[in-house]
Amino acid sequence: MNAPTALSHLVPEIRQRDVPQALIDALKARFAGNCSTAMAVREQHGRDESSFEAPPPAAVVFAESTQDVADAVKLAGQYEVPVIPFGVGSSLEGHLLAVQGGISIDVGRMNKVLSINADDLTVTVQPGVTRKALNEAVKSTGLFFPIDPGADATLGGMSATRASGTNAVRYGTMRENVLALEVVTASGEVIRTGTRAKKSSAGYDLTRLMVGSEGTLGVITEVTVRLYPLPEAISAAICSFPSIEAAVRTTIQIIQLGVPIARVELIDHNTVRMVNAHSKLGLREEPMLLMEFHGSPAGVKEQAAIVQEIATDHGGNAFEWATTPEERTRLWTARHNSYFAAIQSRPGCRAISTDTCVPISRLADCLLDSVAETDASGIPYFLVGHVGDGNFHFGYLIDPNNAQERETAEKLNNQLVARALALEGTCTGEHGVGLHKMGFLVTEAGAGAVDMMRTIKRALDPKNIMNPGKIFSI
Numbered sequence: 271m272n273a274p275t276a277l278s279h280l281v282p283e284i285r286q287r288d289v290p291q292a293l294i295d296a297l298k299a300r301f302a303g304n305c306s307t308a309m310a311v312r313e314q315h316g317r318d319e320s321s322f323e324a325p326p327p328a329a330v331v332f333a334e335s336t337q338d339v340a341d342a343v344k345l346a347g348q349y350e351v352p353v354i355p356f357g358v359g360s361s362l363e364g365h366l367l368a369v370q371g372g373i374s375i376d377v378g379r380m381n382k383v384l385s386i387n388a389d390d391l392t393v394t395v396q397p398g399v400t401r402k403a404l405n406e407a408v409k410s411t412g413l414f415f416p417i418d419p420g421a422d423a424t425l426g427g428m429s430a431t432r433a434s435g436t437n438a439v440r441y442g443t444m445r446e447n448v449l450a451l452e453v454v455t456a457s458g459e460v461i462r463t464g465t466r467a468k469k470s471s472a473g474y475d476l477t478r479l480m481v482g483s484e485g486t487l488g489v490i491t492e493v494t495v496r497l498y499p500l501p502e503a504i505s506a507a508i509c510s511f512p513s514i515e516a517a518v519r520t521t522i523q524i525i526q527l528g529v530p531i532a533r534v535e536l537i538d539h540n541t542v543r544m545v546n547a548h549s550k551l552g553l554r555e556e557p558m559l560l561m562e563f564h565g566s567p568a569g570v571k572e573q574a575a576i577v578q579e580i581a582t583d584h585g586g587n588a589f590e591w592a593t594t595p596e597e598r599t600r601l602w603t604a605r606h607n608s609y610f611a612a613i614q615s616r617p618g619c620r621a622i623s624t625d626t627c628v629p630i631s632r633l634a635d636c637l638l639d640s641v642a643e644t645d646a647s648g649i650p651y652f653l654v655g656h657v658g659d660g661n662f663h664f665g666y667l668i669d670p671n672n673a674q675e676r677e678t679a680e681k682l683n684n685q686l687v688a689r690a691l692a693l694e695g696t697c698t699g700e701h702g703v704g705l706h707k708m709g710f711l712v713t714e715a716g717a718g719a720v721d722m723m724r725t726i727k728r729a730l731d732p733k734n735i736m737n738p739g740k741i742f743s744i
Contacts, residue, residue: 286371289328293349297329297373300341304332315374316367318359319421321620321670322705324367327354327374334379336452336460336491342375343489343735344458350733355485357398357427362623363704365431365484369739375489377426383407384492392449392466394494397426413497416441419700420606426490431702432482436605439525439658440532440564441498443700448481452492456731466494479726484702485737487730501532501564505574506592506601509581510556514538514641514653516584517557518634521657523580525630529573531658533562535605538641538653541612545604548611553604554588559657560605562598605654612652612665619650619667622679626690627661627699636693637662640686647678661699687713703741711742 297305306312307329316326328351331342346353352372359366368374380396383404387393388411395404400422404415417428419435427433429451434443441447450464463476480487511517514536521534537545537558546553559581563573578589592598613621628636637655644651644664655662664686666679687697687710697703697710712720720742727734727744734744 286325287351289351289371289373290349293345293351293373294329296345297331297342300345301331301338304334304338306330306332312374315356315359315376318361318364318366319621319623320362320364320367320704320706321622321668321676322364322367324364324369325371327368327372330356330374330376332376332379336380336454339375339377339454339489339491340458340460342373343454343456346373346735347456347458347733350735352735352738353489354737355397355426355430355489357424358400358422360421360423361427361431361704362625362701363698363706365702365704365737365740367705369705372735372738377489377491378424380491386411387466388413388497390466391497391499392494393497394450394466394492395425396492397424397429397490399425401425401428408497409500411497412500414500415447415495416498417444417447417495420609425493425495429481429490429493430483430485432700434656434659434661434700436533436535436602436656438656438661438700439534440530444495445478445481447496448477448493449496450494451477451480451490453480453488453490455488456733456736460491461488464494482702484704484740486727486740487736489736501570503567503570504532504562504564504593504598505570506533506560506562506598507574507577508553508588508590508601509559509561509578509586510554510588511558511581512556512585514557515634515638516586517559518637518657520559520581520584520586522630522633523584524577525658527576527580529576530565531561531573531577532564533560534656534658535560536653536655536657536662537605537608540650541608541652541654544611544615544652545608548614549604549607551604559586560601562602608652608654609665612667616650616667618669620670621652621665621667622676622683623666623701624664624683624686625661625699625701626686626695626697627659628690628693628695630658630660632693632695633657633660633662636686636689636695639689640664640682643685644682647682649675649678649682656699659699660695705740708740708742
């Protein structure tokens with residue numbers, strides 16, 4: 271498979287562009303204390319949660335308004351210097367690395383909730399608003415925003431990477447939940463895409479074009495998303511299984527029977543052990559499903575009863591129910607901390623993370639073969655999955671200084687992606703392409719489709735300044 275295995279494999283395809291001192295001077299004149307060239311600040315903005323390393327950006331601009339973003343992009347465009355949007359740095363595929371040099375535009379200070387339209391179930395926010403802050407802001411309305419990728423990511427970053435997460439099986443992904451955007455283009459022009467209306471047939475769907483573009487077509491400066499009524503009743507449960515196969519078969523049957531489950535997460539026994547150690551829990555160290563049900567009290571009770579019967583038929587046992595917010599928070603905190611629990615289980619390691627997604631009917635075939643391969647490799651790993659929509663994550667825990675471990679992990683990743691594509695799945699269900707999956711994208715989409723993407727990129731960003739070196743090479 272023609273795919274990169276480390277950043278060094280990409281270096282021949284890219285070039286570090288010079289950042290003229292004249293640009294730095296112009297940025298400092300325009301932004302004063304909101305432009306930093308301090309090494310500590312640059313390094314913070316030159317690293318994400320991926321295992322890649324690259325030189326930091328030459329400067330960081332802390333934008334506080336759309337006009338700030340537009341002015342920074344215009345100045346960079348004058349000198350043909352790359353611009354890299356930055357939210358909170360939680361991306362996993364090298365999205366924010368300055369692989370061609372350039373400046374970072376930090377939108378974290380653009381963190382205002384601009385308007386809450388409870389009657390229409392919509393809210394408009396600046397890009398630096400995080401998902402937790404958004405839900406705190408709207409909770410008094412009886413509404414919530416369901417997209418939950420685990421990390422407390424920004425709405426701008428979640429839109430740029432087309433994020434999803436634990437609730438996607440019921441509420442969809444950012445693709446379905448972003449209604450409109452404000453975007454600063456490569457020329458520094460401010461455009462709006464979409465409206466607050468639930469549907470439209472007006473022209474090209476530029477909102478969908480920008481959602482998932484990973485900062486390569488523009489900088490998102492405003493996001494309008496759907497909200498949902500808080501369920502009248504919520505119940506969560508965990509259930510242990512004798513094998514991963516039993517847990518997966520249970521999930522497939524739940525989905526195929528049309529049970530409107532809100533969340534169904536797989537955690538393998540390795541991850542349960544890591545979570546127990548990290549969060550001081552006493553969960554059974556067996557493969558586990560963590561589930562959540564939303565609806566009326568009667569509906570939740572009916573859903574739970576059906577799921578418990580299905581799970582029991584597949585050997586599920588040790589059901590533990592959580593109906594209070596405190597109990598549910600305890601269970602979901604353990605799930606959301608699984609990444610950090612895994613990292614801490616091997617001090618000094620970095621995780622090479624996967625996020626393949628396959629049709630639900632092929633989930634067992636893809637997952638079980640991949641588990642067998644990974645077990646045979648001897649590489650420590652964790653495994654979690656939003657298995658209700660066929661999406662799962664291996665995290666290969668490697669010593670970043672051990673070339674053999676990295677090579678083994680990348681080989682496992684290549685094999686996993688090849689298997690998912692053969693089963694009519696995708697190389698990335700939610701993390702995005704970034705650096706790591708550029709080769710996989712060509713295999714998945716085909717050279718013709720990637721050439722079409724390049725044509726769009728060249729038309730909208732002729733100087734190739736918007737987060738260059740990501741998704742595909744120019």
